[in-house]
Amino acid sequence: MATDSASDGPAARKTILKTLEFDTRLLGMIGAFVVVCLVFNVLTDGRFLTPRNIFNLTIQTVSVAIMATGMVFVIVTRHIDLSVGSLLATCSAMMAITQTQFLPALGLDFGNPLIAPIAIIVGLATGALIGALHGWLIGYLSIPAFIVTLGGLLVWRNVAWYLTSGQTIGPLDDTFQLLGGIGGTVGTTGSWIIGLLAVAAAFIAIVQARRAKIRHEFPVKPLWAEGALMAVSAALIFGFVATLNAYEIPVRVLRRSFEARGETMPQGFTEAYGVPFSVLLLIAVAVVMTLVARRTRLGRYIFATGGNPDAAELSGINTRLLTVKVFTLMGVLCALAALVASARLSFHSNDIGTLDELRVIAAAVIGGTALAGGIGTIYGAILGALIMQSLQSGMAMVGVDAPFQNIVVGSVLVIAVLVDIIYRKRTGEL
Structure with missing residues (x-):
């Protein structure tokens, strides 16, 4: 009787989970996040889960989380974007010099209410154009996304440097800074x-x-x-x-x-x-991206193409144009992330967005996006970004050196992919 009772336990739990339609992968990520928070809270003598640190952790996560939502679509369509950090830097540089050089030269003095909106439009247009260029090279010229975006990683980081002559640009417009977090x-x-x-x-x-x-x-x-x-x-x-x-x-x-x-x-x-206003921006992005993924033709085409590109093309989907749209959207989200990141700093710096490529890809993968394509969620990517930032913030509070922090982040990424592969094999998705 005891044996029967013991064997019924796991089966009963599986039945309950199936009945309630709980996403076991999501539950696992939430569990991992809770464990990370509790461990660091103990190691920091209760300082990790204070309102001040949670506030800072939240605003530090926003820029990476915004880009991670776009990376979901990129990876779902079986591509990769290694240029997001460099693209963020170029968009940030464009918005910074627009506020401090171009508009003042046209007679719009510092503090003019038009400065922030114009600078944001310039940044969004820059991100969209560069993203569209990447998509065109990948979709229509058939250059692998890895090569195009690897080149973009080198090109756009140094374009940003030349735009600002290697200088820190600031302070930025007060209204613009409201979207940085603590200032608004x-x-x-x-x-x-x-x-x-x-x-x-x-x-x-x-x-x-x-x-x-x-x-x-x-x-x-x-x-x-x-x-x-x-x-x-x-x-x-x-x-x-x-x-x-x-x-x-x-x-x-x-x-x-x-x-x-x-x-x-x-x-x-x-x-x-x-x-913070930046958190509201992230929520808005998450809602819009989720609606695009679940309720629009574009979303259906993205996941259909990722699941089986050949079948999608045979069914009439213009996969080349779809690639341009996906990378254009990624560029726009990089511009929004640049807005948040530079506004939080109150200036543009040459190293802004450095290593964000690692953080964004890791956030999407940890959030359950399959590198093989076809599977991914927006909320998972945001939760992945929060887990990544929690790890880095906690290690910094404990006093872990920056090089070892990157070792831990890289290890977590590899382990997350391994766990995802094991999970998909057990559930029959692989």
Whole structure:
């Protein structure tokens, strides 16, 4: 009897997981993230999971996470992009010199409200054009993506250097800097409003998904499971907002702010940062990319091409044009990442985006994107970026040298690919 009971345990758990339709790979990544956080929290005597460090960890993850969402599409279509860090640097340089040199020469003085929007448009256009060039070389001239983007890694990093004459460009426009993180947040009240809207959106998404399954006569989860999913989603969202709202602005910063306005700060006055604008940008990118992947013809073509390129082309999909679109989108996302990265620093530096190629590819792969193509998720890539940044941030807080940090990151990437291969073999996907 004891033997039967023991053997029924794993089978029962598998049945429950199947009934609830849990993504076991996602659960594994969440488990790995929790373990990383707990280990570093112990090693740093509780400093890792403080509101201040979580806030910093969040804004440091944004630029890599934005590019990782685009890398999912690139890898799904069986390509690779080694140039994302260098492309980020070129877009950052273009936005920086637009703000500090081109526009002032045209009469738009520093502080003009048009400077930030124009600079952002220039950066997005730069990223789109370079990405389209990569896609054209790969799709229409049949040059392997590895070679094209490896060349891009060398070319665009040095183009950025020549654009700025090797100098650090800054400070950047104040409005532009709002998208960097700590310099631009929505405050506590705005954060709670955003949290409520996010919970409402999650509730509506779960209800609509259930109705769609019922309408198409697909099996659905038990109502208690849907309720539990809603409760967990609400708890995570409100917990995240509460944590960011718990990080208070230093008193000296508040005092300087009051003095700049010619006012005296009230005794005992406090104020928290709340959710950064850069995080809202990442959320917007994640939502749009998820909708593109799941609800649009472009998304269906991307995954169909990645699953079987020959069959996709025989079915009428213009795979060459699709390649141009995918790399153009990757270029635009690199420009958005450049916006966040340079705004967070408040200036453009020559080493901006260095080694981001490793971090972005690792984030996508750790997030479950198959290098063989055809499989990948946007939320997985973002979670992968968060795991990568948590590892680096935790090791830095512990005092691990930068070279050894890169050794750990490289090892984690190899292990993640190995685990993914083993998982796909066991589930019959490989």
